[in-house]
Amino acid sequence: MPRGYAGNYLEVDLSKENTRETSFDEATLEAYFGGRGLAAKILLDKLGKNWAEVDPLGPENVLTVLTGPMTGIYPGTRVCCSGKSPLSNSIVGSTVSSEFASELRFSGFDGLIIKGKANSPVYILVTDEGCELRDASHVWGMLGEETLKTLNAEVVNELESRKPKSGRLREPGLLYIGPAGENLVRTAAIISKLGHAAGYGGYGAVMGSKNLKAIAVKGRGPMPDVAAPETVKILLREVQRRLARTQTRIRFWGTAYGGYSIGAERSAEPIRNWQEEWHDEKRFGVPYFSTRFWVKRSCSDFNCIIGCMKLSCIKTGKWKGDITDTPDYELQAYLGTNFGIFAPEACIHLSSLIDNLGHSGINGANTMGFAAELYQRGILKKEDLGFELKWGDADAFDKLARLIAERKKVGNVLAEGTYRAAKKISEIKDVDVTPYAVHVKGIEVGAHGTRSGLDKNPISYAASTQGGDHMSTVRDGYNDMLIVFYDSSVNCWFCRDDLIWDFARAITGWEINKHKWCTDQGQRILTVEQATLLMGGPDVFWDPDKDFDNPPRFYEPLPTGPHKGKTTNKDLVERLKKGYYEAVGWDERGVPTTETLAKLGLKELEPTMKKMRK
Amino acid sequence: MPFPGLEVPHLCAQCDDYPCVKSCPVGALSVDENTKAVIVDQEKCTSCGDCIEACPGNVPFLHPKHNKAVICDLCGGDPECVKACQEGGFNALHLVSDSRMDIHKKLFARDPLDVAKDLAINLFGEKGEEVV
Ligand code: SF4
Ligand code: SF4
Ligand code: SF4
Secondary structure, eight states, rough: OOOOOOOEEEEEEETTTEEEEEEHHHHHHHHHHHHHHHHHHHHHHHGGGGGGGGOSSSSSOOOEOOTTTBTTTTBEEEEESSBBOTTTTOOOEEEEOOOHHHHHHHTOOOOOEEEEEEOOOEEEETTTTTEEEEEEETTOOOOOHHHHHHHHHHHHHHHHSSSTTTTOOOOOOOOOOOOHHHHHOOOOOEEETTTEETTTHHHHHHHHTTTTEEEEOOOOOOOOOSOHHHHHHHHHHHHHHHHHHHHHHHHHHHHTTTHHHHHHHOOOSSSSTBBBOOOEEEEEHHHHHHHHEEEEEEEOOTOSOOOOEEEEEEOOSTTTTOEEEETTTHEEEEEEEGTTTOOOHHHHHHHHHHHHTOOOTTTTHHHHHHHHHHHHTTTTTTHSSSSSOOOTTTTHHHHHHHHHHHOOTTTHHHHTTHHHHHHHHHHHHHHHHHOOOOTTOOOOOOOOOOSSSSSSOTTTTTTTTTTTOSSSSSSSOOOOOOOHHHHTTTTGGOOOOOOOOHHHHHHHOEEEEEEIIIIHHHHHHHHHHHHHHHHSSOOOOOOHHHHSSSGGGOOOOOOSSSSOOOOOOHHHHHHHHHHHHHTBOOEEEEEBBBHHHHHHHOGGGHHHHHOOOO | OOOOOOOOOOOOOTTTTOHHHHHHOOEEEEOTTOOOOOEEOOOTTOOOOOHHHHHHTOOOOOOOTOOOOOOOOOOGGGGGHHHHHHHHOOOOOOOOOOOGGSSOOOGOOHHHHHHHHHHHHHHHGGGHHOOO
């Protein structure tokens, strides 16, 4: 077995209620590594033949929950959730920082591959002994906090009773969904701990479609062997030391510094569904959050020295008792400025609520902002919603979040995600509302705009295999493979350091380096993702000429702020896109070329890709 | 702990009267003269779990693989965890000399759930009453 891997993956068929262990050969692991990369390979093998017919929310879809060979060893321990996305109908690698990942590695498994659909709600419990399905009907319908508390206690009690008198057990690692996931809201996230989410891709809905409420894992074994243990020890200490020096801003403020900075300095923050991108509202700066609401300044995920999580709690007033982590920049933007809300308290309340309902704070909130713009324009009315939806009214957005999670009234349409909701509402209301939908390839765009030219580059989203995902954005066709590596190794991007390549060699023993990754392995993973994007289906087929572009709003001039008038240059987008496609070996419309597929050993994709070419 | 911010280090406090040592039926536990840490003789340990029950903080545990009691031995007096914590700039762990610890050390031998409950109230106020 290659070093760094336990070598065992659990394959669970929820329909047949059986589980078995499986493994991959060394060549596959070296080529795809783990996490996002290996997910692409698994999904291609299992679903590739009739990709376009696979319903992302049907039992045939496969949900992968994978770690990588460096998870739990290199700082910043994450786990990567993937499958056929109900939003983009392609593969999205969605990672979340959590002890779930380290517990899984301690249990002697590298990941889970889940298919089928359980008859009634279940959760999966993974221990050193293997995996079992347990009844989850008592937690079905519960909000996040309750689910977490109930399942933690239940699993600890169960495991302590199986092995009495052997000492205290720390709580298990847990991935779970809230009501939004259960009700198949396409933007729903998979949640871990309190409010950590694998948000992009809509995998919460995939779990819901499988009647799978949660996955709990408790491992007590050692980590897998590494190729050069002494080197790894030295490297670990050195990377920790470096991160302590280099990541001071994130250590001190988390990403919360963005709540004011990105709007004020860069004019790239979504405000009222991206109608503006600039604000100078200092009350939305981090000191107002930290002095009043932060009860703990440093919370880390396993093995992370950065601790970007700050813990917020509201202790007085009508939202007393709401707890959330930070909120980080994305949620400050999407659950704050994007709703026209500039009060820290309201933003914390909505963050806590969104996580409890199991929405994705970015994707779900984007849809909510979209709905509010339609209300502003008189397209959605009070009778569609049951209440008024004015910018800045936190109580109204609170109601809207619940409405969508429960799929009530127009919430049932909005639960389909911004792209699908825009199409449906255009039909129902007989006006074209698609210009207000800020998504790329079905995935709602993260809180970083392209118009001022000071934040993301013009093709960050337009050319990306993961659409609006703000983490995995496109740069030059070389350096953007780095995030693909962190998603495949599976580690936290904030813990990035050049020593990761030495680390990778010391762990696996393979001759792996940045150049090889960026020109071979990374390219292969992106090419598989791009191919699935092109195949799409069954309800959505993307047109590379039309859909691989920024949302219309990103071509409107900025209406306010120091960068007023600036916008994304359409010609530049077209030129950059062609350059990028060439760099990664795709034709000028973004379809992988015959030579690229041959070079990467992906010949099986040639027949389908051939049909896509012009 | 289930809620963030309630992570509790769960380590031996070197109680002045060492209830664990007294409880061991086979004499597998002893106290290191220099460091005052409890040392487990793995050869002698029979995995009965009595020391866990005797400890006011349920600190010892049976190792998942070899099934023998595990108690922190303070790395022989120069603990690695303290170094790592200092390097990271957290300064949450310090070595304190015995003279500064003029307080009954058994007070610090507490069950992690118990500590987490108190911490929760400290951090979250009234809400803290419900979370653990
Ligand atoms: S940097 Fe933040 S998100 Fe990443 S592992 Fe550390 S605490 Fe978790
Ligand atoms: S578990 Fe081992 S050390 Fe503890 S009391 Fe029993 S024999 Fe002694
Ligand atoms: S804390 Fe527990 S293990 Fe440590 S000396 Fe006291 S009784 Fe023994």
